[in-house]
Amino acid sequence: MQTLDLKQSYFELFGLDLKFDIDLKQLHSEQQRLQAIFHPDRFVRASDQEKRLSVQQASWVNEGYESLLNPVKRARYMLQLSGLELNDESETTSDTGFLMEQIAIREEIDECHSNADPLSCCEHIAVRLRSKADQFGAEFVASFSQGALDEARLTSRKMQFVARIMDQLMDLQIELEEELEI
Amino acid sequence: MALLQISEPGQSAAPHQHRYAAGIDLGTTNSLVASVRNGIADTLADTDGLHLLPSVVHYGDAAILVGQAAQQMQSSDPLNTLSSIKRLMGRGTEDVSRLGEVLPYDFVADVDSNVPRIQTRGGNLSAIEVSAEILKTLALLAEQTLGGELSGVVITVPAYFDDAQRQATRDAAKLARLNVYRLLNEPTAAAVAYGLEQNNDGVIAVYDLGGGTFDISILRLNKGVFEVLATGGDSSLGGDDMDTAIGEWIISQASFKDIDAQLSRQILMAARAAKESLTSLEKAEITIQQGDQHWRGGIDRAQLDELIQPLVKKSLMPCRRVLRDANISKQDIDEVVLVGGATRMALVRRMVGEFFQRSPMCDLDPDRVVAIGAAIQADVLAGNKPDSEMLLLDVLPLSLGIETMGGLSEKIIPRNTPIPVAKAQEFTTFKDGQTSMSIHVVQGERELISDCRSLARFELRGFPPKNAGATRIRVTYQVDADGLMSVRAEETTSGIAADIVVKPSYGLTDGEIETMLRESMDHAQDDVAARMLKEQQVEAKRVIEAIDAALIYDGDDLLSKTEISKIRQVRDQLEQDIEVACADRLKKLIKSMEQVSETYVARRMNTSVKAALAGKQIDEVKL
Incomplete structure (x- = not known):
């Protein structure tokens, strides 16, 4: 079965440039194209290992989709990609x-x-x-x-x-x- | 009968490639099984021609009855006749008291398990075992109709079912020895049937009010892709609650001295009958008669509407939420599809129509559409449609969270996230030398843990003792395509997987399932015998129908009067014995039927119909 490079960024996964203003239509159509390949429904009769791989990859595609779809998550993800460690709990604003x-x-x-x-x-x-x-x-x-x-x-x-x-x-x-x- | 019954063209071409698959709608009130045959998905009928199997199981002295036969025992033997059992799936003992008014059974406390059990003649039973009986009956019907073993099934569940309820459904299928391809959400199944049959794209709302559960889902349909945008509902709201409301009204009108299980069951049945007849009539008569207690009265549409209006209103709250979660307005919806028997009621249609500001679509049979959608997916998953583009993208119905300090829930995966999905979290030890840690996973939207549904407690053990904060544990929560959750954990520095002990809050442990499977092996022989008898009965009916059809067609031309009467004699004997004889006897009779009509078959084959017969059934040829 085909496998995804889990080391690439979500932007790369969906063929998007690393920027905040993304093409949401492309994000959506790429998510569906990838799910058509990796969704567990495509592997119901496959080996256990292939089933596991499919769940892992389809999950990763969905996680990426959610991370880029939501503007707040997208912004936070971009900061993480730039090497910032984010902690929601301890971060406060002093403004x-x-x-x-x-x-x-x-x-x-x-x-x-x-x-x-x-x-x-x-x-x-x-x-x-x-x-x-x-x-x-x-x-x-x-x-x-x-x-x-x-x-x-x-x-x-x-x-x-x-x-x-x-x-x-x-x-x-x-x-x-x-x-x-x- | 081998020679008279020639297989269908589609099957004989490549019998080894086609896999038998079925979709099962395991409902609160009724259950159905459907399959795709010759490219058409439809629900399957039993030998009496009925598609709806009442979800009722009766535990008798000798046998277990399922469906119509069990339903007939409801009034006379209420405590051993279990209905609406779906309401107990994945529920805990403390939920039972809340549902007690709807489920008038003898519950027994079970110290070893956290699953409520009902005391019956068949033992102390969990909802899982009772559901397994319904599944077995449906699977048997499918195998008899299709003529082969099922390679897999798709079972539908309310979209709003939580993890425990889904797990219980999976466990029931395991007990019934079914290979489950997928648990499919009921509204999604309905959308598949709707989308494929009507060949429509767009945004649809599926309003599914069943016997015991309510679901509302918003989907986007686009060229075979069914994308759930959001789903919501109420896992204990349905037609049953309407029956209860009407029942309470009956009780308030009549003055019964003492309401026992039998009388209360009779009141509920009368309430349901009244509700159903008010779908087409303006007024319904109710008669309750038991011993010296009796009541007779009437109820009209307006009275009914008043009683059920609060319940329909209750269903509109999730509708609002789901629109918001899908981030769309009412105007964006192209079609509202009604599913579930309760949507036949005029008031439901009117209120739903008013809410969505469009008249709902009801071309599809609301009872059968879910099973049909499940059958379509089962057929695709079985690999019978290699070119199919169909893709179902579903979501998590309820947020997953973990318990944090102070009894609060921290959301890990929010509701309406597309599944499958995984989410990782890092934890660190807070005490020196700490080697274990426990995680309490809950499902629900509320802030307080006590308001959410407890799913399981995970005990992570065996990480090396270090100073506080030095051990880092990465916990991954995984939700699969069935909406079922699992947890794995590893120590990030060493990469050693932590030893996880799971304590499900509700439901059976793997050990319990094993035991039940082993015990059912002991009964397997009875099951086999029952199954063989059923098979022979079906075969006998088929033989009788085939011979009758043949005799009408060309009996007089090909046979002498004596030959005909010989055949008739065996045929009549077979018909007479069909319900009473054992499997062996029926088998012998079928055999002699074959022998006595051997010459007849030979003559038929030799006449010009030979060619026409090839690959067809006799009743087709006749046309």
Whole structure:
């Protein structure tokens, strides 16, 4: 059976250039092309060793796909490829302005519930968060391309914060929709 | 009968290349088996022409009954007649009390295992053993219909089944001695049947409300690739809950003094009957009669809707989540496909239609579509379609996490990640001389460990004693294409694989399965006898049909009156004995049937039909 070079980067695996703005269509079609070769369904009647290999390679393709699909994960992965050791637990941001902003947004989200039109209140925050995400994405690209990796890492942390708040906001939206039966 | 029955053209061409494969829908209420024959996937019917096998098993004094026959024992022998057993698959003893109202059985505490067992005449049984009986019956039906041994099967499970529930299904198949190619998610199976039959591409939502489980999946279909974007659901929500709601209403209307297992079963059955007849009628009559307790009343559509509305509403919450996880809006969905018997109800169709803002598609038989999709995949996996481009890309339904300090769950692999997938984590020792470590793996979305489903505790042992922090252990969590998890661990500095002891939180240990397999060997002889009898009965029916067809076609032309009456005599004897005689007797009768019609067959072959007969069945020739 065919085997993949597990030492190559995910960017190489999917035939993509090492940069933040990737062609998501290509990522998707390459993932499907690779799964068509390595998916365990192609090896149900093969030897145990081939089955194991297939699970390993198909898993690796999926892990790569997920790592590049999600912008935050993609940014973190690029930093890792550049030799940075990342630790989610111990890393914090000391940018007080950013932290204050985050706290303010969280408070706003909590207040949405008592708003007369809670859903559009959520939507307003979502729009702002999306533009924040875009802004940090652009900042990441700038720092990374200049080789300012530490700065890029801090930006990637901010991207992570924003993504988490976005998740919370979506949870609230679903709860509200449920209450309002939309 | 060898000479009258000539094999089908497709099979005789290259019989050694074709592998018999089947798709099995192991349902809460009904189970089905389907297979691809001559390029067409369809569910298989039993000798009575029924496609749906009620998922009911009766443990009698002498024999185990499965299906219709078992269902008939439900009222008279409720404690030995097990139904809706799928609800217990992969469940722990403490779940039982919660499900107790739906499952009126005698549960027994089992200190040696963490699997709930039901006390029956057939012993203290786990859901796995009961499910194995249903699987055996379906596999036998498939082998008899297809005329050969199954090389493999695809068994469907609710997409929202967790690891323990999937493992239980695999174990049941192992007990039934089936080679499982794949566990396939029910909505994905439905999408395969829908996509291939309708030849449609696009984004579809599969809303699958079965007897006991609810699934919602969003898939993208593109040229034979079925990509699950997100899946969600509720593994204990289904038609059964509607029956219970109606049953509770009946109890509130009537004033029964004392409700025992028998009466409660009768109420549930009456509730289900009322629910089903309200699919087509506006009003249903209910009569409960047991001993001196009786009640008669009516229920109309509006009343029914009021009772089940909260349950349908409950199903809409996962629909919202799944849209969000798939990152699409309602407008992006091209089609909503309904699956599962409960989607026949008008209120379900209306509420689902309102939610997705489009009228759902119901051209496919909601009871059969899952088995058909599974059969299509089984056929491909068996290698019968080497040119097939079909590819099913599924996802993990529930996040996998591990327990961290303070009883919290740390997500290792989030829900809706494409599978198979592996994730590695590094740990380090926190005490000097530490040589072991334990990992508690859970499944679910909640923060607190106690709100998640415990899957297993892994004890990693045997790494060299070093100072705290000096030993690094790399733990890899692997989810395979069936959605089943495994864990391996190695010490990164030495590369030595750690010794792992797994304690599954629910389900049987490998040891228990071994014992059960060995015990079933003792019963294997009974099984063989039963199987042989069944085979002879099927053969006898086939022979009778063949001879009847032949006699109508050319009996009068080729045979004298005496010859005909001789043949008829043996034929009638065979028909008379078919249900009562043992396998040997039937075999002898079939043999004498062959002998008595030998000349007839020879004459038929010698006439001009000889050529026309080649490679065809007699009833085909006649047309």
